[in-house]
Amino acid sequence: MKYVIIGGDAAGMSAAMEIYRNVPGAEITTLERGFIYSYGQCGLPYVVDGRISSTKRLIARDVETFRDKYGIDARVGYEVEHVDIEKKVITGTQASGDHFEITYDKLLIATGASPVMPVKKGIELEGIHTVKTIPQLEDLLADLTPDIEQVTIIGGGYIGLEMAETIHACGKKVRLIQRGSHVARILDEELAQHVHEEAKKNDVELLLNTSVEAFEGNKRVEHVITDNGVLETDLVIVASGIKPNTQFLKDTGMAFAKNGAIIVNRHLETSIENIYAAGDCATHFNIVKERLDYIPLGTTANKQGRLAGLNMSGKFAPFRGIVGTSILKFFNLTIATTGINERDAKELGFDYEAFKLSARHIAGYYPGAQRMFIKVIVRKRDQLLLGAQIVGPAGVDKRIDVFATALYSKMTLPDLLDLDLAYAPPFNGVWDPLQQVARMNGRL
Known part of the structure; x- marks a missing residue:
């Protein structure tokens, strides 16, 4: 069985490693148009001011490691320009200008996205x-x-x-x-x-x-x-957005979303047999919206890549979906969200309620308590959790992850009151801020 993967970063190499682990003797070829494999794109901004000392620290595994340690035919400077789905042949141009042609049995598209x-x-x-x-x-x-x-x-x-x-x-x-x-x-x-x-x-x-x-x-x-x-x-x-790198596939008859992302099913299969897709070039099933979505993040790329590799290896490994969780730092603020916001709820036609709260991230009487601002969206008829946004200088990451877990589990607002969350004055109040939101609703 000959496996070919287009793309040498998060999704592509996560898949390659799963194939390596699960298919003894597999012939794995990876094609990267650049010259660097498996690096942390999300760390790039922090090299600018020296918080991360060098771009080299962002590289998880170099090309030589994939070649020498795992026996993967990891190629660099390979720009794929066409996929012949009938003959199962990939063609393109190397950085040297030479033409190449590679056959495959199973193919993964993990070409990511490019800035707009x-x-x-x-x-x-x-x-x-x-x-x-x-x-x-x-x-x-x-x-x-x-x-x-x-x-x-x-x-x-x-x-x-x-x-x-x-x-x-x-x-x-x-x-x-x-x-x-x-x-x-x-x-x-x-x-x-x-x-x-x-x-x-x-x-x-x-x-x-x-x-x-x-x-x-x-x-x-x-x-x-x-x-x-x-x-x-x-x-x-x-930094005005990105678009999926899928233009080279337009004449294959593959199914695409409006933005050019490849439509995949729960097993990361495209509409063409034996071709899979994962990461920033593919769609993601959104559990809250209950439909395909496009929220390109490194976490999702790694998960989809891992599962694509397992499915390509003959395993049953469905991608259960995302809830749209993200977080970023901006000076002294942490900005985080999961699920849908109020703007999304209106556009999607949800009958919803929104609750807002300002609360301390730890016990109010404990030194260093700082205020965070929370907004929670729920479905009106049954209080099913739909989304949360949190902004503040401290404690935001903990709460957004708790809420994301609750979203994934399809919990309701009253359910938050039953969560057994850690409490001590240096770490939390006796009622966590998320539980305080639940208590705001007079019916609870």
């Missing part, structure tokens, strides 16, 4: 960066010279906010442009106001309801043209 450029005009100018790969980050670091004073970040999502913090820590002026009315779109607007306040405290200039139209400059970017005026800048970081 909001405009076309001026993107060829020097000084415009995206941050998705180690080479891209190293290009940015080389460009962050002492004479760079003003950095403009386009996009207020995960990467945009994390980069705003670390670029600010390097002593640069930071401006963040957001097309919508608030940053951190994983939050509803009222909770996002705490993020706006944190940006202001740290001298990050926020330009909301502003769209970028072009970049201008003489060889190097000097101006960002927006619908609200012209902005001077020394460097631009674009």
Whole structure:
């Protein structure tokens, strides 16, 4: 059995290792268009200000380890351009310019996603960066010279906010442009106001309801043209979203979601026999929405990759789905969400209720107690949990994980009161903040 995997990062190599463990003597070939395998993309922003000393520390296993220790034919510089589903042949071009052709019995697409450029005009100018790969980050670091004073970040999502913090820590002026009315779109607007306040405290200039139209400059970017005026800048970081790397599959007849993500079933199988997909190029079943979704995160990529490898090995290993849990750090704030927010609930037509609470993350009388802000969404008729958003300087990660577990288990708001959660004054109040939300409802 010949296994071929396109993509050498989280999903792809998680699958490769499961095949290695479960199919003795399997012939495994992995194709990576870049030259680095298995690295932590989520750690890239923290190399900027030195919290992580080097991009090398982000690499979990190098190419030589996969080749020498596990016997995987791990290739680099291989750009796949076409998949012939009838002949089961992959073709493309190597970095050297040479053409290649590889046959397969079972194929995994784990090609990830690439940053989206909001405009076309001026993107060829020097000084415009995206941050998705180690080479891209190293290009940015080389460009962050002492004479760079003003950095403009386009996009207020995960990467945009994390980069705003670390670029600010390097002593640069930071401006963040957001097309919508608030940053951190994983939050509803009222909770996002705490993020706006944190940006202001740290001298990050926020330009909301502003769209970028072009970049201008003489060889190097000097101006960002927006619908609200012209902005001077020394460097631009674009973090306005990503799109699945699936264009090379368009003529296969494979089923895709509207955004280009590959539609997969619970066993990570595509609509074409013997072809699987996992990670940021594939859809994810959302347990709360009860439908396919696209929430590209490293955790999901690793899980889907692992299960794809097991299924390709002949095991029965369904992917049970996600609840959409994510978390990020922005200066002294932790921002976290799981399930759906109120905006999602309205769009999906849920008959819902929303509960808000401000609570201390530990016993209020204990030194260091800090306030967090919580919003919980439930289904009105039976109080089934639908989602939570939490913002605060401490204790957020603990609560979002508890709530995510409750979501996965399809618990109700009253059920939270029965949870046996750890309590001691340095760690919690006698009623956890999530349980305090449940107690808010007068019917409980």
